[in-house]
Amino acid sequence: MNSNVDHRKPRLVFFQWDHQPNANAAGYLLLHMQQQVKCLATHFDVFVINRDCDYSEICDRYEPDLTLFESGYRSHGSRRIKITNTNTHIAVPKLGLHNADPWCDRRAGFLSDMEQWGIETYFAIATMTPEYMPAVKENLFVWPNFIDPEVYHDYGQQKVIPVTLTGQAYGLYPWRQAVFPMIRDRYPCLVSPQHAYESKLAAQLLSGQAYARALNASFVVPTCGTMGGEIVRKHFEIPGAKACLVTERTAAVEAAGFVDMENCVFVDGGNVVERLDYLFAHPDETRRITAAGYSLIHSRHTLSHRPQIYQWFMLNKGLQFGEKIIQSGPFGDLAKVRRISKQESVHVVWEASDRALLKQGDLLLQQGRVEEAKHCYLSCLDYVSYLPEAKFRLAVCALREGDADRAYDLLVDLIKVTIVDYGALDPDPVEWAYFLLALICRGQFERARRLQDFYPSLSHDEFRRARLVIAQLARSADGVVSGRHDRERKSIHQPFDRNDFEWLEWFAETLEQCRQPNLANVLRRASLGASDDEKVSPPRFTPDAGWRLRAYSGIDGLMIKLRLNGLRPNVPPLPEFRYLWHLARGLVPRSQRGPLRRIRMALSKPPVGSGN
Template identity: 85%
Template sequence: MNSKVDHRKPRLVFFQWDHQPNANAAGYLLLHMQQQVKCLATHFDVVVVNRDCDYAEICDRYEPDLTLFESGYRSHGSRRIKITNTTTNIAVPKLGLHNADPWCDRRAGFLSDMEQWGIETYFAIATMTPEYMPAVKENLFVWPNFIDPEVYHDYGQQKVIPVTLTGQAYGLYPWRQTIFPIIRDRYPCLVSPQHAYESKLASRLLSGEAYARALNASLVAPTCGTMGGEVVRKHFEIPGAKSCLVAERTAAVESAGFVDMENCVFVDSSNVVEKLDYLFAHPDEIRRITAAGYDLVHSCHTLTHRPQIYQWFMLSKGLQVGERIIQSGPFGELAKVGRTSMQQSVHIVGEASDRALLKQGDLLLEQGRVEDAKHCYERCLDFVSYLPEAKFRLALCALQEGDADRASGLLIDLVKVTMTDYGAPDPDPVEWAYFLLALICRGQLKQASKLQDFYPSLFHDEIRRAHLVIAQLGGSADAVVPRSDGSDRKSVHQLPDRTDSEWLVWFTDILERCQRPDLANGLRLATLGGSAAGENTKAPHFEADAGLRLRLYSGIDGLMVKLRLNGLRPNVPPLPEFRYFWHLARGLVPHSQRGSLRKIQMALSRPPRSIRN
């Protein structure tokens, strides 16, 4: 009996954001998204879904073997799609794709998406992502950047440009900030303008074949992988277009196979002129290094050399109970090992400048040197102005200094990025827990109590501790949330390892610093004597206007719940800081009429003419 062999590719449904062409966006961003689909298509029959949809209906229609969900993108005109009903079709394996920089402030949104969609295994395009999301690194693999050889190859251009300088060179790129001016002042250069992704001028930047041809006509082109020591697309595009790569030496770049003076040139500010003078005086050396870099990229780093997602799919199909999947390196293959094996996925750690500053600041904060710690965290913001870890730690510093208002403001901003800017179903659990604690430090215990269950599915040990404080200060120790069972929501933040007793001592001290001696004494008594707290804690004081306003917000939100209008209820806390009424109105207005709503909002927020003039 003859049996037919099924040679069809497995079907992958890729839930990709709506990356429609934008007249003001950089053209290469859209090309990157198209090339990702092209890469997946080397191993899968790919169906792209980039619209709001019902997961069950999509699975019924396309019968996928695997589904992949893009998430965590820092939108530059792209729209995050809404996907419902993801708890169905449990036989179809699901993967998450973190398609963003490892330090991105949408990571909390990514983790929220993964929880909502029931996804426990993730891929990232950045080699350093495991360093920036250690809470999930055991289930995180790298699907690294690559080139499309149909775009990046040898066009046979005459080498008429000594040096091409492309890419941004602001604080995120300290190596470029130092190296680019040195090169620009000494050698003839083709210099591309540094337009931001969101700039209306970004569409004028070279992209695709035009960019590849410019590189192909250049002898050398420098780039770096940001303060994070990342491997960016330029590391492959430059040698892939047969130009000599000049770069910063990092562990990630070396892991991609680059070797100094063999297939690239590693430089720093002390030797860049010496090395380039040598190369320009020895054209045979440039040709040799350029050819070797070209061979490396086209033999290891094109879209045909990125099978990691396909490998995971094939390995997972036959995975036994006592087995797990690991990756041999950020550019390596995936393999099965025994669950008790000592082998782990190989990640790159310890190279990022902001991580070093965070660790230094944490040590200083632990020693009580708050001002020095703040300096470290603020230096992180010089690299990335929106870095969540630095902003959260500055909020901790503010609490240490007794400035609950500043702490609250920083935490509100963090929650708003995830909830409003990104549109996640819930915030980072640690940020939410400390927002509740900051409310208490401002004397708003009742408000914290009302908000503590606003996100009922958000579990974390720090939220449990916030609930513990609220219960004890409110004299309701019986309402304490039970100890975490290990199903905590993952967070982008790591906190000192403290017992509950140690933590309560710390927070009692914070209350004292924030001029809340009544609450500090109440918590101290509750810790020592249980429910006696209710008899010794004064109710928090509110100004009349503030109390009335807060009651109005809470009352409207409670009414929405009573009327069973949860579908229209905003997913932000009922507070003016989160623009609750704006979100409520937005939910009530049809999508087609939201332009008018925005005009009204702008008119209301516009200062009077006399002030503007």
């Protein structure tokens, strides 16, 4: 035996958000974060960093073999940490962890974080995330949900609860909306209240062992994976605590190994009563299904069955030129293959309800049926009220209807979610491009021209086209980059596939709808390459009116002249984004920020006609 063999676990530094106990937060959320660390510790020596830090200093101190960055979380009392100097220690591989729902409106913030931190490979906890972020699908793997068997197991509780109804049942959960009332009206039930994550009452919800024991005392427990067909923790917690899982049939659930009437029961609104009557009339059959579900979970879906991040680390160490890493399925192992083989990771194939509506709306929009397209996009918001893809498309519809103000407001709100609410350094590049286009459609060309370089690291084909429009309208198109950028920023949006000529014609038509015919005419002539004799005079643009807007622009310009770029806020110098508030907040130490709240409204109140 070679005594020099190093048997130590590889070192993992996990940059996790500050998920400290919060009196108003649901206890199970904190447990989920702790269980993720516990899962990683099965293969790594884990060091959790949940405070603002210097990446270089952390690497010097802990000498990690791998670093993992949590990102994209939709905060429920948790704090996103700030990490600097991530461009150092390039020999240490870095991974991103999208620890959120696949439809979350922080996805643009996640992609911004990954760009800023120089991360090109990602893991997600949701099986459907590749479908919601197709731009990074090739480098995205799934580290799916699991249970901690020390919490979820058979406590030997007497089965005294016929049905337990737990979890929220609003628009995001159409299956629960259909099924829960039918069950509640027919059978004795233990019903958990539907408190929101942020509610002060959320802390009163059952969690941990108390929740597991309640499941263990139940005959059947229904749950679903939302309108997205996702597989959520409850799918594993219920059978893992030895209760009979009643659920919706989806591709993700079947990929996890669930089989109808073998280890779970698939139902819908049309047969739920019939099937539950059968289960209660045949207790031996119910016990058999329950036992099989318990066996499935404890043999395939505990924290010891989630080695995907460790597998990537080991495979990446020996990765050769011409090789890549793929995943055999959302719950499967990772493996190396030759790039020439054309093998790809296997993802869940399932058309979520919102994706189907988006696809239908896009087809209608391309056919010019704007009102019908809007109905599809608005229907998406019935599932997820903040869905960014639907809001972005509604902004495009508003432009096509000539309502530039409405489009502008929608785009302002989208950008604020990413750079203000989430705190990313820059917005989604497609949203930023259309924000500039909406400004032009409002007749605020000069503002769009000044803001086009506000986020210098942004690059995307739609953004290139927006810059091309600005250059052509300013009659300075010569030398403008017309090809694609070498490194295009990833976006959560997938604009329609048009060539440059088709796109410019589309925008010229949009300008006409927004009562900007002169600009449309200039754009058409420029895009057609008119001769010198045919060229029209450049349009005259009136400066942005209002002393407040001029003041915002002047202050930002002064910061640049004084070389104080590091103190400039990451929000555009406009009242809609509360630029002065963010500027003051950055200049004042954290301990002295209290008085700022008293002047916040005075600084941030937008002028008439501006966004909120």
